Amino acid sequence: MGELALSLIGTGNAFAPGGLCWNGFVANGSVLFEAPPQALMALNRLGIGVDDIETVVISHHHGDHFLGLPFLLLQWKYLGRTRPVRIVGPRDTEAIARQVCERTYPTVFDSPVAIEWVEARAGEGLQLGALRLEPVEVKHDTKLVANFGYHAELGGRRFAYTGDSALCEGVLDLARGAEVLVSECSSRADRHDTHMNLVDDMPAVRAAMGAEAELVLTHIDAGVDTGGLARTRVAEDFATYRF
Numbered sequence: 264m265g266e267l268a269l270s271l272i273g274t275g276n277a278f279a280p281g282g283l284c285w286n287g288f289v290a291n292g293s294v295l296f297e298a299p300p301q302a303l304m305a306l307n308r309l310g311i312g313v314d315d316i317e318t319v320v321i322s323h324h325h326g327d328h329f330l331g332l333p334f335l336l337l338q339w340k341y342l343g344r345t346r347p348v349r350i351v352g353p354r355d356t357e358a359i360a361r362q363v364c365e366r367t368y369p370t371v372f373d374s375p376v377a378i379e380w381v382e383a384r385a386g387e388g389l390q391l392g393a394l395r396l397e398p399v400e401v402k403h404d405t406k407l408v409a410n411f412g413y414h415a416e417l418g419g420r421r422f423a424y425t426g427d428s429a430l431c432e433g434v435l436d437l438a439r440g441a442e443v444l445v446s447e448c449s450s451r452a453d454r455h456d457t458h459m460n461l462v463d464d465m466p467a468v469r470a471a472m473g474a475e476a477e478l479v480l481t482h483i484d485a486g487v488d489t490g491g492l493a494r495t496r497v498a499e500d501f502a503t504y505r506f
């Protein structure tokens with residue numbers, strides 16, 4: 264059983280409170296969860312090889328989770344990548360990426376880098392090289408095609424990521440199975456029906472987790488702390504946590 268290293272390319276919610284970068288993280292230097300607008304900058308800053316990213320996993324299509332994809336495609340087209348890359352996301356992820364790029368980097372798909380687009384479907388496990396993923400439907404923006412969290416296994420370690428969600432059965436399911444749960448915690452006490460907060464929701468998430476499991480809070484507001492919860496940390500931009 265190997266080490267699980269999670270490198271945070273950003274930890275803020277959509278409003279980038281206090282100057283936090285938008286949320287996303289890299290697992291073991293090879294799997295990028297979310298493509299926020301600053302993804303390329305943050306990978307470069309962290310010293311993670313952009314060409315070492317084998318799989319990008321998108322939870323939903325809100326701009327703070329998705330609009331960094333054109334910059335990654337640009338890098339891969341022009342700066343020497345030859346290996347294929349895999350992009351996992353809800354239905355229409357490829358179509359939306361093509362729509363955005365048609366008006367911003369029109370030739371970016373005319374590239375030597377082959378892209379394997381993988382549609383995530385709730386409850387359907389995916390074996391993607393060394394990565395195992397199981398998308399779980401969560402409660403967020405019903406106007407989007409889908410909102411997913413993910414169970415993941417990599418290097419013999421089990422972790423999970425909530426994506427953006429209110430407290431729901433999907434989040435609790437993700438919490439139950441994970442050695443490490445990366446959970447959104449969009450505010451300290453403010454209540455929203457599409458997000459979780461620290462005061463009302465995180466105790467329930469923590470209670471659903473195993474006693475030895477680790478909780479990492481992200482997609483945060485600037486004032487979020489651990490709330491005194493056991494084995495819980497507030498993620499920081501550009502930090503790497505090893506488990």
Ligand SMILES: [Zn+2]
Nearest residue numbers: 323325403427
């Ligand atoms: Zn969202």
